[in-house]
Amino acid sequence: MTEVIRHDLIILGSGLAGLRAAVEACRVSGGKISVGLVSKVQLMRAHSVCAEGGTAAVLRPEEGDSFELHAWDTVKGSDFLADQDVVHRFVRIMPEEILLLEHWGIPWSRDPDGRIAQRPFGGHSFPRATFAEDKTGFFEMQTLYDTLLKYDNWTGYSEWFATSILVEDGRFRGLTVIEMASGKFYVMEGKALIIATGGAGTLFGFTTYSQTVTGDGLALAYRAGIPLEDMEFLQFHPTGLIPSGILMTEACRGEGGYLLNNRGERFMANYAPERMELAPRDVVSRAMMTEIEQGRGFKGPRGLDYLHLDLRHLGRDRILERLPLIREVTLKFLGLDPIEEPIPVRPVAHYSMGGIETDIDGKTRVEGIWAAGEAAAVSLHGANRLGTNSTAECLAWGAISGKQAAEYVMHQGPAEKAPEELVRREYERVFGDLLRREGRENLYHLRQELRDTMVTAAGVFRTGDQLEEGLRRVREIRERFQFISIQDKGRAYNTNLIHALETENLIDVAEVLLAGALAREESRGAHARRDFPKRDDEKWLKHTLAFRTPEGPRLEYKPVVITTWKPVERTY
Ligand SMILES: Cc1cc2nc3c(=O)[nH]c(=O)nc-3n(C[C@H](O)[C@H](O)[C@H](O)COP(=O)(O)OP(=O)(O)OC[C@H]3O[C@@H](n4cnc5c(N)ncnc54)[C@H](O)[C@@H]3O)c2cc1C
Incomplete structure (x- = not known):
């Protein structure tokens, strides 16, 4: 029988977004709720420790910086696809987040006069990157983790791999999770979930990302019926x-x-x-x-x-x-x-602007599920993110979603049991089907082929032909995935099986990215089509939503929120 673990709030992911959410949930609940923090790697090995250059915030209004300027830079940087209500909220939150981290002990780099130092970053018209040497993410993670240790109403699950999100009647019911050390399969029941699983950087062969960033949360949400938004916008970092x-x-x-x-x-x-x-x-x-x-x-x-x-x-x-x-x-x-x-x-492939569709609070359309950080598309970055706005987003929406989810949980009755049929099916999928496969396809070669395909099909410049061919190849890779072989049939630390689960997730995300990119017949931000070299606001000033169907992603669109600035030509 599958064992059950219960928490009021489950946070999936312990990067900057997950840790910030955990701190906030513990803070606002005053110890009244139990929080489970789950990570497929050691809690402090989340990819966020790699963030280098800084975190954006307006700290020097007296020298000419302002919320309006930060907001304008972000909207112009996004090629006008960012939701402007989201951007305005973001820039106002950030100074307090920087000061909170300061109070919690982060060693921000300083100017000779002792003030918190700030340096210039691409697309920002004022030096507003706040940093700790070039190891900003490491120090931010360390500071948040130290702060979290002050609370005792949370439990960490290091090296636990989530395989599915259980949703019934439009509500969150739980997660299925493998404890990697033992290989045991668990159900985690909870009243609310925050998905903070990061991006999908390793979809591309040449990437800045840690090998562990495989788009799991995106694929899990997609399969649970939550649409992915704007996935065609994949950032290539210049250096x-x-x-x-x-x-x-x-x-x-x-x-x-x-x-x-x-x-x-x-x-x-x-x-x-x-x-x-x-x-x-x-x-x-x-x-x-x-x-x-x-x-x-x-x-x-x-x-x-x-x-x-x-x-x-x-x-x-x-x-x-x-x-x-x-x-x-x-x-x-x-x-x-x-x-x-x-x-x-x-x-080099660097950042997913798109992600799990949420509203301005990070809430998804499934009751009880929020998403935060790189996994989420709260629509802050639109078609192109500015450097230092991502760690900032993780802090801002980590805090917002942590507070909201904790308050939601405090007003709910006891968690309901996870639906047994869904749990049984997931167990069968992982251990009855995947683990038993003994086909002719080499799983590792297949993942490499997928990553090479993405480099060729959806690089800095794209064409319809390349995208179409890419989509065909990804679908062929999905077919061939049926015939992989899992050599390790054991349970303990079966990284062979985990690799297969991750590859399946990457295949789903790849298909969504390519389908969205093929459909979008314009060039905007990071999506540069050689066959449609101009931005087309008349037809394409809208967000892409991809819903999962058995035939592949079904695309719908929703309007961009424009409150302040109408799109203009983007020159630098
Ligand atoms: C090298 C590099 C440097 C960067 N520098 C900067 C910078 O200076 N400034 C900036 O603003 N941005 C920067 N970025 C971007 C920024 O680092 C990321 O966008 C951000 O750290 C993402 O944080 P996150 O909390 O959303 O996810 P992550 O830090 O990726 O954390 C994801 C978490 O989810 C867990 N997880 C995922 N899947 C599963 C699963 N199936 N089961 C259980 N757990 C799971 C992981 O274990 C991990 O704990 C940089 C990116 C790179 C690649």
Whole structure:
């Protein structure tokens, strides 16, 4: 029989969004509810520890920054697809989040006069990236975790893998979860759920993301009947290290670094003369790919031609003080010292603007389920996210969803039992079907093929033909997935089985991304169609919603919330 674990509130994911939600839920409930915090990796190994460059907030109004400016930068950066009510709310919340973290003990980097330091970032017209060296995510996670330890009404589940979200009659009923150490299958019953499972970065072969970021929460929500929104908008960060894809934070350019082509030119002068290297990421990535395609790049391994990120003129002291991680990484991975040599970089898959559809509070259309952080599409980033707005979003909507879900739970009666039929079916799917497969397809090759397909089909520039071919190949990969082989038939730490579950999730997310991208016949933000090179507000100023059907995603659309600024031409 399947064992049952009960909590009032379950938080799926312990990255910045999940931890911030947990702190808030514990805070507002005053110990009256029990919170379960679930992560497929050790709680403190969530991908968020990798965030480098900073977190956006208006801290210096006296020097010219303002909520309006931050909001305008975000809306313009989004290519006008962000919901403007969401953006206005976001910018007003952020200063308090920065100060809360300060009070909870984060070592923000400081200016010589002792104030919290802020540095420039792409697409922001004021230096408002708040940072802790170039290890911002690590320090934020550490601070939130330390704060959470003050409360005793939560339980952590490190290395527990969620396989499905149970929904009945439009309401949340529970999760099915595998305890990875033992391989035991559990039902977690609860009154509310916050999905904070992060993005889907490893859908692409060349990525900045941790290998654990496999879009699980997106696929689980999609299968539970919640639509995915705007998934075609996948951000390519301009500066991935060659050949690994490790992120060279935008803070390198925020601190004054240059991008150079093989003629030694700062080519951004031809694409974004005002903002140069600090134009938004979609603009810089397209410029870099154009330089490379037109022969002004350097020959790289495995077709990874590249350009140079030059920090030398910043000088040793500034690099050691502000970018120590970057130097450590280039020394360790390439034996290259950025104090003396330029760094080889090219655009790299980095961030999912889309995600689980929510309202402005992070609430999904299923009663009792919220989503927060990169997994959610609260519609803050639209078609292109500005750097430092993501860790900020995790804090803002972690706090909002944590508070709301806790208050919701406190007004509910006892949790109802999870539907036995759904639990039985899920057990059968995982252990009766998947674990028993002994087909001819190599699971690991199949995932690699999927990731290569996405690089070819849905890169910085896209065409209808490429997207169509990509969709065909992903559907073929789904067919072949039926014939995979799981060699490890055991239960304890069966990473072979987990790999299969993750791959199945990635396949669902890939199909949604490609279908949305193929349908959207325009270019907007990170979605650049060579066959439809212009933004088309008349037809496409709307959000894509993908609903799961047995035949594949069904697409619907919903309007963008425009409260303040009508779309205008986007120049930098
Ligand atoms: C290298 C890098 C640097 C970045 N730097 C910055 C920056 O400086 N500023 C900025 O604003 N943004 C930055 N970003 C983006 C930002 O880091 C992420 O968007 C953000 O950290 C995502 O946090 P999250 O809490 O939503 O998810 P994550 O931190 O990815 O956490 C996801 C959690 O969900 C859990 N989980 C997932 N699936 C399952 C499952 N099936 N079962 C159980 N648990 C599951 C995971 O174990 C994990 O605990 C960066 C991104 C990268 C790749």
